[in-house]
Amino acid sequence: VISDYIGFLAIFVFATTGVLACASKTQNIVSLVMLGIITALGGGTIRDLILMVPVFWLSEFYYVWIALAGSLAAFLLFNLFRRYSKILYYLDGLGVALFAVEAIDKSFSLGTNAGVAVMMGIITGIGGGLIRDVLTDRPTLIITRDLYITPILTGCIVCVGMLSRGIDEIVSSFLAISLIFGFRSAAIYFDLSLPDWLHLKAVE
Amino acid sequence: VISDYIGFLAIFVFATTGVLACASKTQNIVSLVMLGIITALGGGTIRDLILMVPVFWLSEFYYVWIALAGSLAAFLLFNLFRRYSKILYYLDGLGVALFAVEAIDKSFSLGTNAGVAVMMGIITGIGGGLIRDVLTDRPTLIITRDLYITPILTGCIVCVGMLSRGIDEIVSSFLAISLIFGFRSAAIYFDLSLPDWLHLKAVE
Amino acid sequence: VISDYIGFLAIFVFATTGVLACASKTQNIVSLVMLGIITALGGGTIRDLILMVPVFWLSEFYYVWIALAGSLAAFLLFNLFRRYSKILYYLDGLGVALFAVEAIDKSFSLGTNAGVAVMMGIITGIGGGLIRDVLTDRPTLIITRDLYITPILTGCIVCVGMLSRGIDEIVSSFLAISLIFGFRSAAIYFDLSLPDWLHLKAVE
Numbered sequence: 001v002i003s004d005y006i007g008f009l010a011i012f013v014f015a016t017t018g019v020l021a022c023a024s025k026t027q028n029i030v031s032l033v034m035l036g037i038i039t040a041l042g043g044g045t046i047r048d049l050i051l052m053v054p055v056f057w058l059s060e061f062y063y064v065w066i067a068l069a070g071s072l073a074a075f076l077l078f079n080l081f082r083r084y085s086k087i088l089y090y091l092d093g094l095g096v097a098l099f100a101v102e103a104i105d106k107s108f109s110l111g112t113n114a115g116v117a118v119m120m121g122i123i124t125g126i127g128g129g130l131i132r133d134v135l136t137d138r139p140t141l142i143i144t145r146d147l148y149i150t151p152i153l154t155g156c157i158v159c160v161g162m163l164s165r166g167i168d169e170i171v172s173s174f175l176a177i178s179l180i181f182g183f184r185s186a187a188i189y190f191d192l193s194l195p196d197w198l199h200l201k202a203v204e
Numbered sequence: 205v206i207s208d209y210i211g212f213l214a215i216f217v218f219a220t221t222g223v224l225a226c227a228s229k230t231q232n233i234v235s236l237v238m239l240g241i242i243t244a245l246g247g248g249t250i251r252d253l254i255l256m257v258p259v260f261w262l263s264e265f266y267y268v269w270i271a272l273a274g275s276l277a278a279f280l281l282f283n284l285f286r287r288y289s290k291i292l293y294y295l296d297g298l299g300v301a302l303f304a305v306e307a308i309d310k311s312f313s314l315g316t317n318a319g320v321a322v323m324m325g326i327i328t329g330i331g332g333g334l335i336r337d338v339l340t341d342r343p344t345l346i347i348t349r350d351l352y353i354t355p356i357l358t359g360c361i362v363c364v365g366m367l368s369r370g371i372d373e374i375v376s377s378f379l380a381i382s383l384i385f386g387f388r389s390a391a392i393y394f395d396l397s398l399p400d401w402l403h404l405k406a407v408e
Numbered sequence: 409v410i411s412d413y414i415g416f417l418a419i420f421v422f423a424t425t426g427v428l429a430c431a432s433k434t435q436n437i438v439s440l441v442m443l444g445i446i447t448a449l450g451g452g453t454i455r456d457l458i459l460m461v462p463v464f465w466l467s468e469f470y471y472v473w474i475a476l477a478g479s480l481a482a483f484l485l486f487n488l489f490r491r492y493s494k495i496l497y498y499l500d501g502l503g504v505a506l507f508a509v510e511a512i513d514k515s516f517s518l519g520t521n522a523g524v525a526v527m528m529g530i531i532t533g534i535g536g537g538l539i540r541d542v543l544t545d546r547p548t549l550i551i552t553r554d555l556y557i558t559p560i561l562t563g564c565i566v567c568v569g570m571l572s573r574g575i576d577e578i579v580s581s582f583l584a585i586s587l588i589f590g591f592r593s594a595a596i597y598f599d600l601s602l603p604d605w606l607h608l609k610a611v612e
Contacts, residue, residue, distance in 0.1 A: 026347040027404040030354045034326075034346065045254065050453065050463050055254050061319045078404055115469045122442075130543060135334060135344050140543050142442065143434040150438045200435040200486055230551040231608040234558045238530075238550065249458065259458050265523045282608055339538060341547050 007102065008066050010095035014040040015070030016081060017092045018132050023082075025136040029075055035132055036071025037064065043127030047103050047120050051110055086188075093151075093184035097177040100125040100152050104159050105173065114160045121156035122149065146194055147187035155180030211306065212270050214299035218244040219274030220285060221296045222336050227286075229340040233279055239336055240275025241268065247331030251307050251324050255314055293392050297355075301384035304329040304356050305377050308363050318364045325360035326353065350398055351391035359384030415510065416474050418503035422448040423478030424489060425500045426540050431490075433544040437483055443540055444479025445472065451535030455511050455528050459518055494596075501559075501592035505585045508533040508560050512567050513581065522568045529564035530557065554602055555595035563588030 018039025019032050026032060041057055041064065048055045057063045074081050081088065103124035107117040126141060126149060133140040141148055159176030163169065186192060222243025223236050230236060245261055245268065252259045261267045278285050285292065307328035311321040330345060330353060337344040345352055363380030367373065390396060426447025427440050434440060449465055449472065456463045465471045482489050489496065511532035515525040534549060534557060541548040549556055567584030571577065594600060 022347075023404055028350055028398055029402045029404070030357060030398070031346050032404065034353065049253055049457055050466070052462060054256060058254070058316060058320050061317055064319055064323065075404060112466060113469055115472055116466050119472065134338055134542055135346055137343050137347065139545050142439050142543055143430075143545065146436055149442065153438060194436055194438070198437045200431055200437070200440065200483060226551075227608055232554055232602055233606045233608070234561060234602070235550050236608065238557065253457055258460060261527075262458070262520060262524050265521055268523055268527065279608060338542055339548050339550055341551065 006094075006098055009091075010098045011040045011063055011066045012070035012073075013088065013091040013095045014099075014128060015067040016074035017088050017095075018128070019071050019074035020078075020081060020085060020088065021132065021138070022136045023078065025138070032075055033068065033071040035136065036074060037067040038135065039128045039132040040067035040070065041128065042131040043099055043124040043129075044103075046127040047106070047124040050123070051107065051112070051120065053106075053110065089188050090185055093188065094177075094181050096125045096148075096152060096184065097155065097180035100156055100180060101159055101173050101176050104156060104163070104176075105169065108163060114164055117160050117163075118153070118156045121159070122152055125149075125152045147184070147192050150194065151180045151183035151187065154183060210298075210302055213295075214302040215244045215267055215270045216274035216277075217292065217295040217299045218303075218332060219271040220278035221292055221299075222332070223275050223278035223282075224285060224289060224292065225336065225342070226340045227282065229342070236279055237272065237275040239340065240278060241271040242339065243332045243336040244271035244274065245332065246335040247303060247328040247333075248307075250331040251310070251328040254327070255311065255316070255324065257310075257314065290392075294389055297388035297392065298381075298385050300329045300352075300356060300388065301359065301381045304360055304384060305363055305380050308360060308367070308380075309373065309377065312367060318368055321364050321367075322357070322360045325363070326356055329353075329356045351388070351396050354398065355384045355387035355391065358387060414502075414506055417499075418506045419448045419471055419474045420478035420481075421496065421499040421503045422507075422536060423475040424482035425496050425503075426536070427479050427482035427486075428489060428493060428496065429540065429546070430544045431486065433546070440483055441476065441479040443544065444482060445475040446543065447536045447540040448475035448478065449536065450539040451507060451532040451537075452511075454535040455514070455532040458531070459515065459520070459528065461514075461518065497596050498593055501596065502585075502589050504533045504556075504560060504592065505563065505588035508564055508588060509567055509581050509584050512564060512571070512584075513577065516571060522572055525568050525571075526561070526564045529567070530560055533557075533560045555592070555600050558602065559588045559591035559595065562591060 015036040018036040021039075022032060022035045026035075044056050100121035103120040104117045107120045112120070129141050155176045158179055159172055162172035162175065219240040222240040225243075226236060226239045230239075248260050304325035307324040308321045311324045316324070333345050359380045362383055363376055366376035366379065423444040426444040429447075430440060430443045434443075453463050453465070508529035511528045512525045515528045520528070537549050563584045566587055567580055570580035570583065
């Protein structure tokens with residue numbers, strides 16, 4: 001039950017970050033709210049399409065209302081939200097963590113293997129943000145943010161590893177969410193990048 | 205039956221607008237025709253994927269032929285079509301209206317709720333144009349056209365509202381199509397934008 | 409069985425070309441490997457979604473491992489691969505040919521008509537590359553490569569034509585793959601474009 005509330009918070013936060021991220025591209029309320037909703041619901045939509053299960057917001061439509069509320073809040077209180085955008089980065093990190101781990105649980109409950117579960121965790125975590133970036137003609141997070149996908153990937157592998165070894169689902173989920181959120185927060189706070197040897201070195 | 209013919213016209217028109225919009229990016233006949241087809245069929249494809257029903261052009265393949273015909277016509281008669289591109293804008297507005305209302309009918313016939321029906325109307329109306337813009341590296345209509353989504357949104361809400369109140373489907377559809385087309389035409393003709401208070405005001 | 413090995417090679421090669429193509433946009437190992445995997449698996453994923461069959465890498469997860477191996481190889485041996493990138497262009501042409509013909513076989517085995525089979529061949533051949541280009545903010549292959557889609561289209565039509573006339577599947581597949589690969593190789597080797605009369609001529 002508490003995870004439901006955290007899930008709602010994640011959708012709300014994703015929608016607000018969507019509006020904030022797109023505000024330099026369009027100022028139109030309808031476009032901004034749509035982009036907020038797409039950011040919040042996009043990742044889970046791709047996940048459900050690939051897993052061949054009904055798209056979550058068709059049957060649980062309140063997710064759309066929450067995304068709408070988050071988008072409108074960010075539009076109306078834009079200057080307030082922008083001033084505390086650093087807080088939003090952390091909330092976005094929490095949202096990504098929740099999305100990824102929730103997707104792993106959903107995959108396993110459908111009987112997929114460990115690798116598929118990891119893929120679904122990553123796709124769900126970053127899918128909405130990727131669609132948002134593409135629709136607003138911004139460089140996508142896959143090429144701009146050095147330590148965004150890595151924490152998700154790490155957390156997903158650890159989570160799937162724990163679940164495969166029979167560790168309790170609540171314990172695994174909690175530890176994986178903490179790991180992703182902690183790793184991502186450290187990356188934000190200390191402005192971390194991947195070490196140099198994990199970057200391509202082209203010989204000219 | 206008459207709605208079928210209007211639907212065919214909408215697919216044809218969408219394909220021609222796709223070719224016209226992309227002509228500054230590529231002059232290759234194969235690429236242009238593909239982009240025309242994608243513009244015409246893209247929105248309905250996304251709608252069907254999300255609704256988990258068979259994609260419409262798999263079973264009704266003549267839609268692909270109509271899209272192909274529209275694309276080829278626009279390629280062969282490019283200079284003619286371009287001279288009357290203003291007319292095409294209005295036809296595009298009519299096509300969007302038809303697509304949106306058709307999607308609402310399809311959603312309701314599958315038993316979805318009112319909110320999902322509105323979402324499907326919007327997605328079907330703008331989906332093809334969004335894919336076209338993304339594939340040709342143009343700023344997408346979501347950020348460039350001030351009064352494109354708003355008429356669709358308004359018409360979809362009105363249509364769903366009438367249907368939920370038990371108003372006859374033909375009457376509701378006709379009124380909603382007129383509303384979207386009229387609103388969009390006015391926006392084109394008078395070069396309207398959303399009023400200022402519906403735009404984000406950032407305090408620097 | 410031999411077609412399985414060729415299919416594995418195609419996935420591997422696509423992944424390497426994905427990494428090479430994106431190396432100017434990001435040098436991060438995690439992002440590059442993800443882009444390699446997306447390039448290799450994207451086309452088939454869209455094909456399966458539209459055909460409403462389970463996405464192939466969910467049940468045959470070794471395809472993800474092969475894509476991962478190809479991406480890592482391209483990352484680790486980047487300078488070697490880049491030096492022989494001309495070879496990779498030809499291998500990419502072979503991969504596209506294999507993907508397209510495999511998609512036609514899959515479509516027909518699901519009972520689709522000839523037109524759908526051609527569409528699926530094209531979508532599968534170019535889908536992964538399109539997603540890769542969009543995510544890395546590069547002009548997509550649909551507008552940059554003059555003779556990339558044309559060989560696929562030609563080969564798909566010939567393949568579907570032969571199959572519809574009852575010609576043996578192995579013979580048809582082999583001829584179509586040869587045609588696509590040969591046509592594409594000639595385009596690479598001689599730097600061919602579509603003839604002028606197949607390009608749009610705008611009157612200013």
